[in-house]
Amino acid sequence: MKRHLLILVVVILILLAIFVGIFRNKVKDYAAQHGFALTLEENDGFSDLYPLLPTAKENLVFMYGESHGIAENERMVLKLFKFLHQKAGYRYLALEVDFAYTYLINKYLRTGDEAYLLKMDKWYYDNTGRTEESYRFFRELYLFNSSLPEEEKIMVWCTDLAHGIKYTMERISEVIGRIEPKDKGFRLGELFRDLEKKGVGGLSYRDIVEFDEKCRQIVGDRSEEELLLLVRSLKDVYGWRKSKDQPGGFLEEQDIRERSMLAYYDYFFRTYRPEETGRVFAYHGSAHIKKQATPEESREILAIFLNEQLEQSKGKVFSFYAFPVSGRARDGKRKVRRVTGVEPDLKLASYFLPSRFTLFFAENLSRLAAESSFLNYKVNGLKIKDVYDAVLIMKNVTPEKGLNLEVNKDGY
Numbered sequence: 329m330k331r332h333l334l335i336l337v338v339v340i341l342i343l344l345a346i347f348v349g350i351f352r353n354k355v356k357d358y359a360a361q362h363g364f365a366l367t368l369e370e371n372d373g374f375s376d377l378y379p380l381l382p383t384a385k386e387n388l389v390f391m392y393g394e395s396h397g398i399a400e401n402e403r404m405v406l407k408l409f410k411f412l413h414q415k416a417g418y419r420y421l422a423l424e425v426d427f428a429y430t431y432l433i434n435k436y437l438r439t440g441d442e443a444y445l446l447k448m449d450k451w452y453y454d455n456t457g458r459t460e461e462s463y464r465f466f467r468e469l470y471l472f473n474s475s476l477p478e479e480e481k482i483m484v485w486c487t488d489l490a491h492g493i494k495y496t497m498e499r500i501s502e503v504i505g506r507i508e509p510k511d512k513g514f515r516l517g518e519l520f521r522d523l524e525k526k527g528v529g530g531l532s533y534r535d536i537v538e539f540d541e542k543c544r545q546i547v548g549d550r551s552e553e554e555l556l557l558l559v560r561s562l563k564d565v566y567g568w569r570k571s572k573d574q575p576g577g578f579l580e581e582q583d584i585r586e587r588s589m590l591a592y593y594d595y596f597f598r599t600y601r602p603e604e605t606g607r608v609f610a611y612h613g614s615a616h617i618k619k620q621a622t623p624e625e626s627r628e629i630l631a632i633f634l635n636e637q638l639e640q641s642k643g644k645v646f647s648f649y650a651f652p653v654s655g656r657a658r659d660g661k662r663k664v665r666r667v668t669g670v671e672p673d674l675k676l677a678s679y680f681l682p683s684r685f686t687l688f689f690a691e692n693l694s695r696l697a698a699e700s701s702f703l704n705y706k707v708n709g710l711k712i713k714d715v716y717d718a719v720l721i722m723k724n725v726t727p728e729k730g731l732n733l734e735v736n737k738d739g740y
Contacts, residue, residue, distance in 0.1 A: 365683035366720065368403045374411040379687065380648075383717070384416045388607055388644035389634055393614035393716070395667070396456040397658035398725045401650060402465040404685075409609045410472060413482065419606025420596070421469075422485040424613060425450060425457065427561045427592050428496040430486040436466065437473045437484065449492030451731055456660045459728040485596045485608075489568060489588040490561040493528045497562075503555045512546055516555075519543070533566040557595055564588045586628045589616065593634065603640045610634075617647045620714045649716040653678040655725035664727045678721055686721045 364379045384390055390412060394401040412418035423433075429448050436444040445466055450457050473482050490496040504520055507513035523531065523539050540559045547555065568584045602608050610617070616630040635645035652667045653675050659665055690713040712719060 362688060363681070363683075364687040366404075366685040366687055368400060368407065368685075370407050370410065374407070374414075377408065377411045380408075380412075380718070381415055383646055384412050384418070384607075386644075387646040388603055388641045389610055389646065390418065390607070391610040391612065391617040391631055391634075391645060391647045393612055393617035393647065393649045395650070395652050395657060396613055396660070397459075397728050398650075398652055398655075398722070399461050399728045400685075400722060400725055402461045404650065404720075405609075405611050406465065406468055406472070412607070412609055413480070417606050418609045419480070420483050420485055420600065420602055420608045422487050422593070422596070422608055422610040422612075424488050424611065424616070425486045426488055426490050426492060426496060427486050427588075428490060428499040428558055430484065431499060432495070433466065433484045433486065437470055437482065440470055440474065447495055447498075449495045453492060454661060455491060456658075458731050459658070460731050461728045463731055483600070485592070487589050487592040487596070487610075487612075489564040489585060490558075491565065493531075493562065493565070496558060497524065497528070500555065500558045500562075503552070503558065507547070507552060507555070515546055516543060531566070533563070536563045536566055553595060557592065560591065561588065582625070583628055586616070586630060586633075589630050590628065590633045593630070594638065597638060597640050601640070608641075614649055614651075617649065618715045619645070619647050619717075620710055622710060646718070647716045648718045648720065649712075650720045650722055652722045652725045654723050656727045657725065658727035658730070662730050667725060674721075678723055681721060681723065684723050687718060688721065689718050690716050 364376065366376050390408075392405055392408065394405075409418065409421060425433075425448075429450075432444045432447055436442065445451075445463070451463070452458075469482075469484075476482070501517075501520060501524075504513055504516045507516060519539060519542055523535060526535065536559070540556075540563050543552075543556060543559055564584050564587070596602075610630075612630065618629050619631050619635055621629055621632065631645060631647055634641045636642060651670075653670045655667050656664050657667055
């Protein structure tokens with residue numbers, strides 16, 4: 329009996345080894361034909377990125393979607409943006425940070441004065457962006473921008489609601505101070521001082537809604553648009569936090585944040601006309617770059633809006649998902665965790681990819697899945713090719729490091 333069992337185990341192991349061998353060879357062969365090995369290093373004239381150039385030139389918006397907390401993302405984004413700026417005229421860099429930071433970051437890029445960077449309140453409370461890699465990202469961006477002639481200088485668009493409240497309040501005060509005619513500015517200033525007296529901790533969603541309504545009565549809906557969007561970022565973040573405690577809170581929360589992003593993109597597109605002045609590289613969490621939503625999700629996903637609704641970018645959006653399949657990441661509470669949520673078959677296939685970073689155009693990745701009945705490359709039940717245009721398989725990723733600036737408990 330024991331002998332028969334041993335023979336059975338040996339046969340199973342042999343069959344398993346044959347199966348794995350066939351699978352390994354199939355993945356390696358397919359990667360050699362349809363995959364592109366990328367590196368983080370900026371050498372050899374960005375030669376590894378040239379497969380992306382034709383599609384980058386065909387589109388107006390290149391969206392890079394990350395899983396937060398992974399150290400390799402900032403380096404890959406910098407490399408991609410430099411390449412696309414140089415070869416395809418990508419001038420605008422859209423980031424998933426507070427709308428109010430648009431002023432600070434662009435002043436920093438022009439002057440190199442880190443006092444502007446340090447005013448960003450994201451460095452002073454626990455969040456996924458409070459990392460050494462994120463701070464270094466801006467320094468590297470400044471060095472790159474400093475090397476460019478005036479006509480090629482870049483501009484950053486900040487496209488998220490006010491996760492940090494303190495600087496947004498400060499920026500609102502600055503914008504009100506420059507409003508003409510002075511009587512409008514005076515009336516707005518009085519209203520805002522009443523708001524400030526309550527303190528960030530004493531403000532309610534209703535307070536900000538009322539302030540928003542009064543601002544619109546004084547300046548109109550299209551004039552002083554930066555002010556109105558700054559106030560909206562406050563209103564939306566209070567509504568966003570409030571929605572978490574409501575029935576169906578997650579979807580409502582998702583809708584509020586996504587609608588904010590759509591409004592900021594709409595503003596930047598109307599103001600800077602990238603279809604005439606330079607293309608847009610958008611750097612976001614992967615949830616915002618999906619070109620198709622699941623039945624449970626909101627349809628108001630940023631990539632869907634840009635690709636299907638915004639006139640300037642309609643049909644001109646390329647979605648690039650940086651997909652970590654193994655390694656560790658850092659969450660918003662500064663805890664290091666293993667990468668999870670990867671389909672077992674994709675995780676198995678990734679072991680046999682010869683490069684740490686392998687780029688597949690999504691159509692090719694889906695074709696590999698179709699040719700292999702045991703593969704099921706999907707994202708939340710949707711085929712990868714219906715959600716993204718390209719996927720970068722990232723192996724052995726490493727966690728970002730927390731930035732050791734003093735945590736400010738007030739004002740957030």
